[in-house]
Amino acid sequence: MKIDPSHLEILSAVVAAGGLTEGAAALGKSQPSVSRTISMLETRIGSRLFEKGRRPLRPTELCLTLAAEGRDIHAATERASQAITKYTGGKSGTARVAGSPIFMDGVISNMIAGFQIAFPDVRIDQSYGYATKLMEQLSAGNIDLAICPLKNDHVPPEYAFETILPGRNVIACAPTHPLARKTSLKLGDIAAYPWITPPADSPLYEDLRKVLKGIGITDFKVSFSGGSLVSVMNVLKGSDSLTVLPYSVVFLQKHLKSLVALPIRIEHPERQLGLLRRIDRPERPAVVRFRKYIKQQFASLSHSIGEQERNTLWRK
Template identity: 25%
Template sequence: MELELRHFRIICTVAEAGSITKAASALGLAQPALTAQLHRIERTLGGPLFDRDRRGVRPTPLGELVLSRARLLLPAVSTLKEEAARLANATHPGATPARLRLGSANGHVLGGLVHQLNTSLPGLRITTHVSWSADELAAMVAECRLDFTLAGVCGDAQPPAQPGLHWRTLATDPVFVLLSDDHPLAGAQEVDLADLADENWGATPGDGCFGDCFAAACARAGFSPRSLYETDVTSCIDLVESGDAVVLCQPMFRRMPGVRAVPIAGNPLRWRNLLGWHPEAPAAGFAARLLELARAAYRDVTARSPRYAAFLRENPEFGVPDATPVV
Protein backbone atom coordinates (compact mmCIF):
# COMPACT_ATOMS: atom_id res chain seq x y z
CA MET A 1 0.00 0.00 0.00
CA GLU A 2 1.26 3.45 -0.91
CA LEU A 3 0.98 6.03 1.85
CA GLU A 4 -1.31 9.00 1.13
CA LEU A 5 -2.00 12.28 2.92
CA ARG A 6 -5.19 10.86 4.37
CA HIS A 7 -3.15 8.20 6.14
CA PHE A 8 -1.04 10.85 7.86
CA ARG A 9 -4.22 12.70 8.87
CA ILE A 10 -5.51 9.48 10.43
CA ILE A 11 -2.30 9.04 12.44
CA CYS A 12 -2.43 12.64 13.70
CA THR A 13 -6.13 12.36 14.59
CA VAL A 14 -5.58 9.15 16.57
CA ALA A 15 -2.68 10.73 18.47
CA GLU A 16 -4.67 13.92 19.22
CA ALA A 17 -7.82 12.03 20.26
CA GLY A 18 -5.97 9.59 22.49
CA SER A 19 -8.30 6.74 21.63
CA ILE A 20 -9.49 4.85 18.57
CA THR A 21 -13.14 5.47 19.49
CA LYS A 22 -12.77 9.25 19.70
CA ALA A 23 -10.64 9.35 16.54
CA ALA A 24 -13.23 7.33 14.62
CA SER A 25 -15.93 9.80 15.68
CA ALA A 26 -13.78 12.77 14.65
CA LEU A 27 -13.07 11.20 11.25
CA GLY A 28 -16.64 10.09 10.65
CA LEU A 29 -15.63 6.41 10.43
CA ALA A 30 -16.82 3.28 12.16
CA GLN A 31 -14.36 2.11 14.78
CA PRO A 32 -13.67 -1.28 13.06
CA ALA A 33 -12.98 0.51 9.78
CA LEU A 34 -10.51 2.88 11.43
CA THR A 35 -8.80 0.02 13.25
CA ALA A 36 -8.40 -1.91 10.00
CA GLN A 37 -7.06 1.19 8.23
CA LEU A 38 -4.56 1.81 11.03
CA HIS A 39 -3.35 -1.80 10.85
CA ARG A 40 -2.71 -1.43 7.10
CA ILE A 41 -0.75 1.78 7.71
CA GLU A 42 1.32 0.07 10.42
CA ARG A 43 2.11 -2.87 8.12
CA THR A 44 3.27 -0.45 5.44
CA LEU A 45 5.52 1.41 7.90
CA GLY A 46 6.93 -1.78 9.39
CA GLY A 47 5.66 -1.71 12.96
CA PRO A 48 3.05 -0.50 15.48
CA LEU A 49 2.53 3.23 15.74
CA PHE A 50 0.58 3.15 19.00
CA ASP A 51 0.55 1.19 22.21
CA ARG A 52 -3.02 0.37 23.19
CA ASP A 53 -4.42 -0.28 26.68
CA ARG A 54 -7.56 0.50 28.69
CA ARG A 55 -6.53 4.15 29.05
CA GLY A 56 -6.33 4.69 25.30
CA VAL A 57 -3.44 4.88 22.85
CA ARG A 58 0.07 6.33 23.11
CA PRO A 59 2.59 6.70 20.27
CA THR A 60 5.42 4.20 20.09
CA PRO A 61 8.91 5.46 19.19
CA LEU A 62 8.06 4.71 15.55
CA GLY A 63 4.77 6.52 16.01
CA GLU A 64 6.55 9.59 17.42
CA LEU A 65 8.83 9.64 14.38
CA VAL A 66 5.95 9.40 11.92
CA LEU A 67 3.95 12.01 13.83
CA SER A 68 6.84 14.47 13.77
CA ARG A 69 7.03 14.14 9.99
CA ALA A 70 3.25 14.26 9.51
CA ARG A 71 2.96 17.46 11.55
CA LEU A 72 5.40 19.11 9.18
CA LEU A 73 3.99 17.59 6.01
CA LEU A 74 0.28 18.38 6.43
CA PRO A 75 0.64 22.16 7.01
CA ALA A 76 3.16 22.33 4.16
CA VAL A 77 0.70 20.70 1.77
CA SER A 78 -2.08 23.02 2.96
CA THR A 79 0.14 26.04 2.30
CA LEU A 80 1.05 24.65 -1.12
CA LYS A 81 -2.64 24.33 -2.02
CA GLU A 82 -3.30 27.94 -1.01
CA GLU A 83 -0.35 29.20 -3.06
CA ALA A 84 -1.35 27.05 -6.02
CA ALA A 85 -4.89 28.43 -5.81
CA ARG A 86 -3.46 31.95 -6.08
CA LEU A 87 -1.34 31.14 -9.12
CA ALA A 88 -2.80 28.23 -11.06
CA ASN A 89 -5.63 30.22 -12.60
CA ALA A 90 -4.17 33.70 -12.24
CA THR A 91 -5.95 36.14 -14.49
CA HIS A 92 -4.46 38.98 -16.49
CA PRO A 93 -5.69 42.52 -15.82
CA GLY A 94 -9.21 42.84 -17.15
CA ALA A 95 -9.66 39.11 -17.75
CA THR A 96 -12.87 37.54 -16.51
CA PRO A 97 -12.44 34.67 -14.02
CA ALA A 98 -14.50 31.50 -14.37
CA ARG A 99 -15.92 31.95 -10.88
CA LEU A 100 -16.16 34.72 -8.33
CA ARG A 101 -16.51 34.36 -4.55
CA LEU A 102 -17.88 37.53 -3.00
CA GLY A 103 -18.11 38.48 0.66
CA SER A 104 -20.14 41.29 2.15
CA ALA A 105 -20.59 42.85 5.55
CA ASN A 106 -23.65 44.84 6.53
CA GLY A 107 -24.27 46.86 3.36
CA HIS A 108 -26.56 47.58 0.45
CA VAL A 109 -24.45 46.87 -2.66
CA LEU A 110 -24.15 43.06 -2.78
CA GLY A 111 -27.52 42.32 -4.35
CA GLY A 112 -27.06 44.98 -6.99
CA LEU A 113 -23.52 43.80 -7.72
CA VAL A 114 -24.70 40.22 -8.27
CA HIS A 115 -27.33 41.59 -10.67
CA GLN A 116 -24.68 43.60 -12.54
CA LEU A 117 -22.47 40.52 -12.85
CA ASN A 118 -25.30 38.26 -13.99
CA THR A 119 -26.35 40.82 -16.58
CA SER A 120 -22.85 41.61 -17.88
CA LEU A 121 -21.30 38.14 -17.55
CA PRO A 122 -24.07 35.54 -17.64
CA GLY A 123 -21.62 32.62 -17.69
CA LEU A 124 -19.83 33.64 -14.50
CA ARG A 125 -20.31 31.36 -11.48
CA ILE A 126 -20.91 33.51 -8.39
CA THR A 127 -21.02 32.48 -4.74
CA THR A 128 -21.61 34.83 -1.81
CA HIS A 129 -20.79 34.85 1.89
CA VAL A 130 -22.24 37.39 4.32
CA SER A 131 -20.95 38.21 7.81
CA TRP A 132 -21.45 40.99 10.34
CA SER A 133 -17.65 41.05 10.76
CA ALA A 134 -15.55 42.92 8.21
CA ASP A 135 -12.46 41.50 9.93
CA GLU A 136 -13.69 37.95 9.34
CA LEU A 137 -14.31 38.67 5.65
CA ALA A 138 -10.88 40.29 5.23
CA ALA A 139 -9.26 37.21 6.77
CA MET A 140 -11.15 34.99 4.31
CA VAL A 141 -9.83 37.06 1.41
CA ALA A 142 -6.28 36.87 2.76
CA GLU A 143 -6.63 33.08 3.05
CA CYS A 144 -7.95 32.83 -0.54
CA ARG A 145 -11.38 31.61 0.63
CA LEU A 146 -12.99 34.68 -0.95
CA ASP A 147 -11.89 36.60 -4.04
CA PHE A 148 -13.32 39.99 -3.04
CA THR A 149 -15.21 41.46 -0.14
CA LEU A 150 -17.46 44.45 0.32
CA ALA A 151 -16.96 46.05 3.71
CA GLY A 152 -17.40 49.38 5.43
CA VAL A 153 -15.56 51.54 7.92
CA CYS A 154 -16.61 54.52 9.96
CA GLY A 155 -15.43 57.95 8.77
CA ASP A 156 -11.70 58.01 8.09
CA ALA A 157 -10.96 54.75 9.94
CA GLN A 158 -8.50 52.31 8.39
CA PRO A 159 -9.77 49.19 6.57
CA PRO A 160 -9.71 45.85 8.42
CA ALA A 161 -6.17 45.14 9.63
CA GLN A 162 -5.30 42.27 7.31
CA PRO A 163 -1.78 42.71 5.84
CA GLY A 164 -1.37 42.62 2.09
CA LEU A 165 -4.93 43.41 1.01
CA HIS A 166 -5.77 46.24 -1.37
CA TRP A 167 -8.82 48.41 -0.70
CA ARG A 168 -10.70 50.88 -2.87
CA THR A 169 -13.54 53.17 -1.81
CA LEU A 170 -16.83 52.54 -3.62
CA ALA A 171 -18.69 55.43 -2.06
CA THR A 172 -19.10 57.40 1.14
CA ASP A 173 -22.49 57.83 2.79
CA PRO A 174 -23.80 59.84 5.71
CA VAL A 175 -25.64 57.94 8.41
CA PHE A 176 -29.37 58.75 8.65
CA VAL A 177 -31.80 58.00 11.46
CA LEU A 178 -34.86 55.80 11.00
CA LEU A 179 -37.98 57.21 12.65
CA SER A 180 -41.53 56.02 13.03
CA ASP A 181 -44.07 57.92 10.95
CA ASP A 182 -45.66 58.81 14.27
CA HIS A 183 -42.47 60.39 15.63
CA PRO A 184 -42.79 64.18 16.13
CA LEU A 185 -39.72 64.76 13.91
CA ALA A 186 -40.67 62.34 11.14
CA GLY A 187 -41.73 65.11 8.78
CA ALA A 188 -38.57 67.20 9.19
CA GLN A 189 -36.10 67.68 6.34
CA GLU A 190 -33.34 66.86 8.83
CA VAL A 191 -33.07 66.36 12.58
CA ASP A 192 -30.53 67.66 15.08
CA LEU A 193 -28.84 64.87 17.01
CA ALA A 194 -29.50 66.80 20.24
CA ASP A 195 -33.26 66.63 19.60
CA LEU A 196 -33.01 62.83 19.93
CA ALA A 197 -31.16 62.89 23.27
CA ASP A 198 -34.00 61.18 25.14
CA GLU A 199 -34.36 58.31 22.68
CA ASN A 200 -33.15 54.72 22.85
CA TRP A 201 -31.04 53.80 19.82
CA GLY A 202 -30.67 50.78 17.59
CA ALA A 203 -28.22 49.69 14.89
CA THR A 204 -27.18 46.56 13.04
CA PRO A 205 -24.03 44.97 14.51
CA GLY A 206 -20.49 45.09 13.18
CA ASP A 207 -16.89 45.41 14.27
CA GLY A 208 -14.81 48.57 14.07
CA CYS A 209 -15.23 51.92 15.78
CA PHE A 210 -18.79 52.89 14.81
CA GLY A 211 -20.14 52.63 18.36
CA ASP A 212 -17.35 54.86 19.65
CA CYS A 213 -17.87 57.37 16.83
CA PHE A 214 -21.59 57.50 17.58
CA ALA A 215 -20.93 58.10 21.29
CA ALA A 216 -18.46 60.87 20.37
CA ALA A 217 -21.00 62.53 18.05
CA CYS A 218 -23.60 62.44 20.83
CA ALA A 219 -21.09 63.96 23.28
CA ARG A 220 -20.46 66.82 20.83
CA ALA A 221 -24.24 67.31 20.70
CA GLY A 222 -24.31 67.58 24.50
CA PHE A 223 -25.65 64.21 25.65
CA SER A 224 -24.81 60.55 26.21
CA PRO A 225 -26.97 57.99 24.38
CA ARG A 226 -29.27 56.07 26.70
CA SER A 227 -28.67 52.76 24.95
CA LEU A 228 -27.58 51.28 21.63
CA TYR A 229 -29.34 48.03 20.77
CA GLU A 230 -27.41 45.95 18.22
CA THR A 231 -29.75 43.63 16.35
CA ASP A 232 -30.82 42.45 12.89
CA VAL A 233 -32.54 44.67 10.34
CA THR A 234 -36.04 43.26 10.96
CA SER A 235 -35.76 43.78 14.71
CA CYS A 236 -34.47 47.33 14.15
CA ILE A 237 -37.59 48.12 12.13
CA ASP A 238 -39.76 46.55 14.81
CA LEU A 239 -38.10 48.75 17.45
CA VAL A 240 -38.80 51.86 15.38
CA GLU A 241 -42.41 50.92 14.60
CA SER A 242 -43.13 50.20 18.26
CA GLY A 243 -41.57 53.50 19.36
CA ASP A 244 -38.97 51.71 21.52
CA ALA A 245 -35.99 53.16 19.63
CA VAL A 246 -34.77 55.23 16.73
CA VAL A 247 -32.27 53.44 14.50
CA LEU A 248 -29.07 54.51 12.77
CA CYS A 249 -29.45 53.47 9.14
CA GLN A 250 -28.14 53.71 5.61
CA PRO A 251 -29.50 56.73 3.74
CA MET A 252 -30.91 54.71 0.84
CA PHE A 253 -33.14 52.73 3.20
CA ARG A 254 -36.19 51.88 1.15
CA ARG A 255 -39.40 53.60 2.15
CA MET A 256 -41.57 51.21 4.12
CA PRO A 257 -45.00 51.71 5.65
CA GLY A 258 -44.66 53.15 9.12
CA VAL A 259 -41.00 54.24 9.05
CA ARG A 260 -38.79 56.76 7.22
CA ALA A 261 -35.08 57.61 7.03
CA VAL A 262 -34.24 61.22 7.90
CA PRO A 263 -30.85 63.02 7.55
CA ILE A 264 -29.01 64.10 10.69
CA ALA A 265 -28.10 67.79 10.59
CA GLY A 266 -24.41 68.37 9.87
CA ASN A 267 -23.87 64.70 8.90
CA PRO A 268 -21.90 63.88 12.06
CA LEU A 269 -21.50 60.21 11.10
CA ARG A 270 -20.10 58.89 7.82
CA TRP A 271 -19.70 55.39 6.42
CA ARG A 272 -17.07 54.48 3.81
CA ASN A 273 -17.99 51.55 1.57
CA LEU A 274 -14.94 49.54 0.45
CA LEU A 275 -13.97 46.78 -1.96
CA GLY A 276 -11.05 44.60 -0.82
CA TRP A 277 -8.95 41.91 -2.50
CA HIS A 278 -5.53 40.25 -2.39
CA PRO A 279 -3.25 41.45 -5.22
CA GLU A 280 -1.85 37.94 -5.78
CA ALA A 281 -5.21 36.15 -5.82
CA PRO A 282 -6.33 34.43 -9.04
CA ALA A 283 -9.11 36.96 -9.64
CA ALA A 284 -7.05 40.06 -8.78
CA GLY A 285 -6.88 41.11 -12.43
CA PHE A 286 -10.65 41.53 -12.38
CA ALA A 287 -10.55 44.12 -9.57
CA ALA A 288 -10.88 47.23 -11.74
CA ARG A 289 -13.86 45.80 -13.60
CA LEU A 290 -15.53 44.65 -10.38
CA LEU A 291 -15.05 48.08 -8.83
CA GLU A 292 -16.77 49.63 -11.85
CA LEU A 293 -19.69 47.19 -11.55
CA ALA A 294 -19.95 47.72 -7.78
CA ARG A 295 -20.17 51.48 -8.29
CA ALA A 296 -22.84 50.95 -10.95
CA ALA A 297 -24.75 48.84 -8.43
CA TYR A 298 -24.40 51.61 -5.84
CA ARG A 299 -25.75 54.19 -8.31
CA ASP A 300 -28.72 51.93 -9.10
CA VAL A 301 -29.52 51.58 -5.39
CA THR A 302 -29.35 55.32 -4.76
CA ALA A 303 -31.43 56.08 -7.86
CA ARG A 304 -34.27 54.06 -6.32
CA SER A 305 -34.26 56.45 -3.36
CA PRO A 306 -35.29 59.84 -4.78
CA ARG A 307 -34.77 61.57 -1.44
CA TYR A 308 -31.19 60.34 -1.13
CA ALA A 309 -30.48 61.05 -4.81
CA ALA A 310 -31.54 64.66 -4.16
CA PHE A 311 -29.36 64.72 -1.03
CA LEU A 312 -26.32 63.61 -3.07
CA ARG A 313 -26.89 66.37 -5.61
CA GLU A 314 -26.81 68.91 -2.78
CA ASN A 315 -23.91 67.22 -0.95
CA PRO A 316 -21.35 66.19 -3.61
CA GLU A 317 -18.80 65.16 -0.97
CA PHE A 318 -20.85 61.98 -0.54
CA GLY A 319 -21.55 59.21 -3.03
CA VAL A 320 -19.06 57.76 -5.53
CA PRO A 321 -15.72 59.61 -5.48
CA ASP A 322 -14.06 60.91 -8.63
CA ALA A 323 -10.82 59.04 -7.90
CA THR A 324 -9.66 56.86 -5.04
CA PRO A 325 -6.16 55.53 -4.33
CA VAL A 326 -5.40 51.98 -3.33
CA VAL A 327 -5.15 51.73 0.47
Protein backbone atom coordinates in the same frame (compact mmCIF):
# COMPACT_ATOMS: atom_id res chain seq x y z
CA MET B 1 -4.78 0.91 -31.02
CA LYS B 2 -4.35 4.29 -29.37
CA ILE B 3 -5.77 7.10 -31.40
CA ASP B 4 -5.37 10.87 -31.27
CA PRO B 5 -8.77 12.52 -30.91
CA SER B 6 -7.71 15.52 -32.94
CA HIS B 7 -7.02 13.22 -35.87
CA LEU B 8 -10.58 12.02 -35.70
CA GLU B 9 -11.74 15.61 -35.56
CA ILE B 10 -9.77 16.36 -38.71
CA LEU B 11 -11.14 13.26 -40.35
CA SER B 12 -14.70 14.30 -39.66
CA ALA B 13 -14.03 17.73 -41.09
CA VAL B 14 -12.66 16.23 -44.29
CA VAL B 15 -15.58 13.84 -44.62
CA ALA B 16 -18.07 16.62 -43.93
CA ALA B 17 -16.43 18.93 -46.41
CA GLY B 18 -16.21 16.21 -49.03
CA GLY B 19 -12.55 16.69 -49.79
CA LEU B 20 -9.11 17.45 -48.47
CA THR B 21 -8.87 20.95 -49.84
CA GLU B 22 -12.21 22.08 -48.51
CA GLY B 23 -11.72 20.18 -45.28
CA ALA B 24 -8.38 21.85 -44.71
CA ALA B 25 -9.95 25.22 -45.40
CA ALA B 26 -12.71 24.49 -42.91
CA LEU B 27 -10.10 23.59 -40.33
CA GLY B 28 -7.98 26.62 -41.07
CA LYS B 29 -5.04 24.45 -41.99
CA SER B 30 -3.10 23.92 -45.19
CA GLN B 31 -4.07 21.11 -47.52
CA PRO B 32 -0.72 19.29 -47.30
CA SER B 33 -0.90 19.28 -43.53
CA VAL B 34 -4.28 17.61 -43.53
CA SER B 35 -3.26 15.25 -46.29
CA ARG B 36 -0.28 14.07 -44.33
CA THR B 37 -2.22 13.71 -41.11
CA ILE B 38 -4.75 11.50 -42.88
CA SER B 39 -2.13 9.34 -44.51
CA MET B 40 -0.25 8.96 -41.23
CA LEU B 41 -3.50 7.90 -39.65
CA GLU B 42 -4.03 5.38 -42.42
CA THR B 43 -0.63 3.81 -41.94
CA ARG B 44 -1.17 3.67 -38.20
CA ILE B 45 -4.50 2.00 -38.52
CA GLY B 46 -3.25 -0.20 -41.29
CA SER B 47 -6.30 0.35 -43.44
CA ARG B 48 -7.34 2.90 -45.98
CA LEU B 49 -9.69 5.64 -44.91
CA PHE B 50 -10.42 6.77 -48.44
CA GLU B 51 -10.58 4.55 -51.47
CA LYS B 52 -7.45 4.70 -53.53
CA GLY B 53 -7.49 6.59 -56.77
CA ARG B 54 -10.95 8.00 -56.51
CA ARG B 55 -11.02 11.69 -57.11
CA PRO B 56 -14.18 12.77 -55.45
CA LEU B 57 -12.68 11.41 -52.24
CA ARG B 58 -14.70 8.38 -51.19
CA PRO B 59 -14.58 7.44 -47.49
CA THR B 60 -14.42 3.79 -46.52
CA GLU B 61 -16.81 2.24 -44.04
CA LEU B 62 -14.22 2.47 -41.29
CA CYS B 63 -13.66 6.10 -42.15
CA LEU B 64 -17.33 6.89 -41.73
CA THR B 65 -17.39 5.12 -38.39
CA LEU B 66 -14.39 7.06 -37.18
CA ALA B 67 -15.69 10.33 -38.60
CA ALA B 68 -18.84 9.88 -36.56
CA GLU B 69 -16.72 9.74 -33.41
CA GLY B 70 -14.80 12.72 -34.73
CA ARG B 71 -18.01 14.69 -34.85
CA ASP B 72 -18.67 13.87 -31.21
CA ILE B 73 -15.16 14.95 -30.34
CA HIS B 74 -15.56 18.15 -32.26
CA ALA B 75 -18.80 18.89 -30.47
CA ALA B 76 -17.12 18.30 -27.11
CA THR B 77 -14.17 20.57 -27.87
CA GLU B 78 -16.60 23.16 -29.13
CA ARG B 79 -18.52 23.02 -25.87
CA ALA B 80 -15.24 23.24 -23.98
CA SER B 81 -14.18 26.27 -25.98
CA GLN B 82 -17.42 28.01 -25.26
CA ALA B 83 -17.17 27.16 -21.59
CA ILE B 84 -13.70 28.71 -21.53
CA THR B 85 -14.84 31.81 -23.36
CA LYS B 86 -17.74 32.19 -21.00
CA TYR B 87 -15.56 31.63 -17.97
CA THR B 88 -12.71 33.92 -18.96
CA GLY B 89 -15.25 36.53 -19.96
CA GLY B 90 -16.53 36.45 -16.41
CA LYS B 91 -19.92 35.16 -17.50
CA SER B 92 -19.67 31.97 -15.53
CA GLY B 93 -17.90 30.95 -12.36
CA THR B 94 -18.24 31.94 -8.75
CA ALA B 95 -17.54 35.10 -6.83
CA ARG B 96 -17.28 34.78 -3.06
CA VAL B 97 -18.16 38.07 -1.46
CA ALA B 98 -18.42 39.11 2.13
CA GLY B 99 -19.13 42.37 3.90
CA SER B 100 -20.65 44.18 6.80
CA PRO B 101 -24.12 42.78 7.42
CA ILE B 102 -25.96 46.09 7.21
CA PHE B 103 -24.31 47.00 3.93
CA MET B 104 -24.74 43.60 2.40
CA ASP B 105 -28.40 43.46 3.27
CA GLY B 106 -29.23 47.07 2.64
CA VAL B 107 -27.26 47.82 -0.48
CA ILE B 108 -25.26 44.97 -1.98
CA SER B 109 -28.03 42.40 -2.09
CA ASN B 110 -30.06 44.70 -4.34
CA MET B 111 -27.09 45.06 -6.65
CA ILE B 112 -26.52 41.31 -6.67
CA ALA B 113 -30.09 40.89 -7.86
CA GLY B 114 -29.37 43.06 -10.88
CA PHE B 115 -26.10 41.26 -11.51
CA GLN B 116 -27.83 37.90 -11.51
CA ILE B 117 -30.24 39.09 -14.17
CA ALA B 118 -27.35 40.15 -16.39
CA PHE B 119 -25.11 37.15 -15.63
CA PRO B 120 -27.29 34.26 -14.56
CA ASP B 121 -24.47 31.74 -14.72
CA VAL B 122 -22.26 33.51 -12.23
CA ARG B 123 -22.78 32.19 -8.76
CA ILE B 124 -22.42 34.60 -5.87
CA ASP B 125 -21.47 33.15 -2.50
CA GLN B 126 -22.19 35.78 0.11
CA SER B 127 -21.12 35.86 3.72
CA TYR B 128 -20.87 38.42 6.49
CA GLY B 129 -18.10 39.86 8.56
CA TYR B 130 -16.32 42.99 9.74
CA ALA B 131 -13.01 44.32 8.52
CA THR B 132 -10.61 42.22 10.57
CA LYS B 133 -12.36 38.98 9.88
CA LEU B 134 -12.81 39.90 6.22
CA MET B 135 -9.09 40.41 5.83
CA GLU B 136 -8.44 37.03 7.38
CA GLN B 137 -10.91 35.43 5.04
CA LEU B 138 -9.32 37.14 2.06
CA SER B 139 -5.88 35.98 3.12
CA ALA B 140 -7.09 32.45 3.75
CA GLY B 141 -8.52 32.40 0.26
CA ASN B 142 -12.04 31.77 1.51
CA ILE B 143 -13.48 34.84 -0.14
CA ASP B 144 -12.56 36.82 -3.23
CA LEU B 145 -13.86 40.24 -2.34
CA ALA B 146 -14.81 42.11 0.78
CA ILE B 147 -17.10 45.11 0.93
CA CYS B 148 -16.60 47.12 4.07
CA PRO B 149 -15.80 50.51 5.52
CA LEU B 150 -12.13 51.07 6.12
CA LYS B 151 -9.76 53.90 6.79
CA ASN B 152 -8.00 54.47 3.55
CA ASP B 153 -4.57 54.76 5.15
CA HIS B 154 -5.01 51.67 7.27
CA VAL B 155 -4.90 49.26 4.37
CA PRO B 156 -1.97 46.84 4.54
CA PRO B 157 0.14 46.73 1.38
CA GLU B 158 -0.98 43.24 0.38
CA TYR B 159 -4.53 44.45 -0.06
CA ALA B 160 -6.11 46.60 -2.72
CA PHE B 161 -8.85 48.91 -1.53
CA GLU B 162 -11.08 50.79 -3.91
CA THR B 163 -13.36 53.31 -2.29
CA ILE B 164 -16.88 53.41 -3.59
CA LEU B 165 -18.67 55.74 -1.21
CA PRO B 166 -17.76 58.08 1.60
CA GLY B 167 -18.65 56.60 4.93
CA ARG B 168 -21.48 58.83 5.68
CA ASN B 169 -24.03 57.98 8.38
CA VAL B 170 -27.41 59.42 9.26
CA ILE B 171 -29.86 59.16 12.08
CA ALA B 172 -32.71 57.01 10.84
CA CYS B 173 -36.19 56.22 12.06
CA ALA B 174 -39.50 54.93 10.80
CA PRO B 175 -41.46 57.24 8.52
CA THR B 176 -44.15 57.23 11.17
CA HIS B 177 -41.81 58.53 13.84
CA PRO B 178 -42.87 61.83 15.49
CA LEU B 179 -39.59 63.45 14.50
CA ALA B 180 -40.01 62.45 10.87
CA ARG B 181 -43.01 64.74 10.58
CA LYS B 182 -41.45 67.72 12.27
CA THR B 183 -40.47 70.37 9.80
CA SER B 184 -37.94 72.17 11.93
CA LEU B 185 -35.89 69.86 14.01
CA LYS B 186 -33.81 70.76 17.00
CA LEU B 187 -30.93 68.72 18.23
CA GLY B 188 -32.41 68.39 21.67
CA ASP B 189 -35.47 66.70 20.26
CA ILE B 190 -33.72 63.45 19.67
CA ALA B 191 -32.55 63.02 23.24
CA ALA B 192 -35.90 61.71 24.38
CA TYR B 193 -36.01 58.63 22.16
CA PRO B 194 -34.55 55.20 22.74
CA TRP B 195 -31.87 53.85 20.43
CA ILE B 196 -31.40 50.75 18.46
CA THR B 197 -27.78 49.78 18.23
CA PRO B 198 -26.03 47.47 15.85
CA PRO B 199 -23.92 44.61 17.28
CA ALA B 200 -21.31 45.91 19.68
CA ASP B 201 -18.43 44.65 17.57
CA SER B 202 -19.54 46.48 14.46
CA PRO B 203 -17.97 49.71 13.29
CA LEU B 204 -21.42 51.18 13.11
CA TYR B 205 -21.77 50.76 16.84
CA GLU B 206 -18.66 52.80 17.32
CA ASP B 207 -20.06 55.40 14.95
CA LEU B 208 -23.26 55.60 16.92
CA ARG B 209 -21.45 56.19 20.15
CA LYS B 210 -19.33 58.91 18.66
CA VAL B 211 -22.31 60.58 17.06
CA LEU B 212 -24.26 60.72 20.25
CA LYS B 213 -21.26 61.88 22.16
CA GLY B 214 -20.71 64.52 19.51
CA ILE B 215 -24.13 65.94 20.09
CA GLY B 216 -23.79 65.73 23.80
CA ILE B 217 -25.60 62.52 24.56
CA THR B 218 -23.48 60.16 26.57
CA ASP B 219 -26.06 58.27 28.45
CA PHE B 220 -28.56 56.90 25.97
CA LYS B 221 -31.26 54.34 26.28
CA VAL B 222 -30.87 51.22 24.19
CA SER B 223 -34.14 49.56 23.31
CA PHE B 224 -32.74 46.90 20.98
CA SER B 225 -29.36 45.82 19.81
CA GLY B 226 -27.52 43.28 17.73
CA GLY B 227 -30.05 42.63 15.02
CA SER B 228 -29.66 42.48 11.29
CA LEU B 229 -31.00 45.22 9.05
CA VAL B 230 -34.38 43.61 8.73
CA SER B 231 -34.72 43.28 12.50
CA VAL B 232 -33.68 46.88 12.95
CA MET B 233 -36.19 48.09 10.42
CA ASN B 234 -38.97 46.05 11.92
CA VAL B 235 -38.28 47.32 15.39
CA LEU B 236 -38.01 50.88 14.11
CA LYS B 237 -41.32 50.56 12.36
CA GLY B 238 -43.14 49.45 15.47
CA SER B 239 -41.56 51.88 17.89
CA ASP B 240 -40.30 55.39 18.37
CA SER B 241 -36.67 54.29 18.39
CA LEU B 242 -33.88 55.94 16.48
CA THR B 243 -30.72 54.47 15.05
CA VAL B 244 -27.63 55.33 13.07
CA LEU B 245 -27.27 53.82 9.61
CA PRO B 246 -25.18 54.43 6.52
CA TYR B 247 -26.87 57.00 4.39
CA SER B 248 -26.77 54.72 1.35
CA VAL B 249 -28.82 52.12 3.16
CA VAL B 250 -31.46 54.62 4.18
CA PHE B 251 -31.39 56.15 0.73
CA LEU B 252 -32.23 52.86 -0.96
CA GLN B 253 -34.98 52.08 1.52
CA LYS B 254 -36.56 55.48 1.25
CA HIS B 255 -38.81 54.85 -1.70
CA LEU B 256 -40.03 51.71 0.07
CA LYS B 257 -41.24 53.98 2.86
CA SER B 258 -39.64 51.86 5.51
CA LEU B 259 -36.92 54.24 6.66
CA VAL B 260 -36.28 57.94 6.69
CA ALA B 261 -33.20 59.93 7.57
CA LEU B 262 -33.50 62.78 9.97
CA PRO B 263 -32.07 65.91 8.39
CA ILE B 264 -29.39 66.26 11.00
CA ARG B 265 -25.84 66.41 9.86
CA ILE B 266 -23.79 64.16 12.06
CA GLU B 267 -20.14 63.48 12.38
CA HIS B 268 -18.59 61.62 9.41
CA PRO B 269 -16.65 58.56 10.30
CA GLU B 270 -13.16 58.66 8.91
CA ARG B 271 -13.80 55.45 7.07
CA GLN B 272 -14.69 54.98 3.44
CA LEU B 273 -16.83 52.24 2.06
CA GLY B 274 -14.79 50.24 -0.41
CA LEU B 275 -13.94 47.01 -2.11
CA LEU B 276 -11.11 45.11 -0.50
CA ARG B 277 -9.15 42.30 -2.06
CA ARG B 278 -5.72 40.68 -1.95
CA ILE B 279 -3.53 42.38 -4.46
CA ASP B 280 -1.27 39.34 -4.82
CA ARG B 281 -4.02 36.88 -5.75
CA PRO B 282 -5.07 36.61 -9.36
CA GLU B 283 -8.72 37.55 -9.57
CA ARG B 284 -11.01 35.12 -11.33
CA PRO B 285 -12.88 36.63 -14.26
CA ALA B 286 -16.28 36.33 -12.60
CA VAL B 287 -14.91 38.22 -9.59
CA VAL B 288 -13.54 40.97 -11.81
CA ARG B 289 -16.88 41.25 -13.54
CA PHE B 290 -18.73 41.37 -10.24
CA ARG B 291 -16.37 43.88 -8.71
CA LYS B 292 -16.67 46.20 -11.69
CA TYR B 293 -20.41 45.83 -11.66
CA ILE B 294 -20.53 46.83 -8.01
CA LYS B 295 -18.23 49.78 -8.62
CA GLN B 296 -20.38 50.99 -11.45
CA GLN B 297 -23.53 50.55 -9.42
CA PHE B 298 -22.05 52.56 -6.60
CA ALA B 299 -20.98 55.25 -9.00
CA SER B 300 -24.55 55.69 -10.12
CA LEU B 301 -25.82 55.40 -6.56
CA SER B 302 -23.35 58.04 -5.52
CA HIS B 303 -24.68 60.26 -8.26
CA SER B 304 -28.28 59.78 -7.13
CA ILE B 305 -27.33 60.54 -3.57
CA GLY B 306 -25.52 63.64 -4.73
CA GLU B 307 -28.64 64.94 -6.42
CA GLN B 308 -30.72 64.22 -3.40
CA GLU B 309 -28.21 66.08 -1.28
CA ARG B 310 -28.73 69.30 -3.13
CA ASN B 311 -32.45 69.18 -2.37
CA THR B 312 -32.13 68.54 1.33
CA LEU B 313 -31.42 70.91 4.08
CA TRP B 314 -29.26 69.39 6.77
CA ARG B 315 -28.99 71.03 10.06
CA LYS B 316 -26.52 70.93 12.88
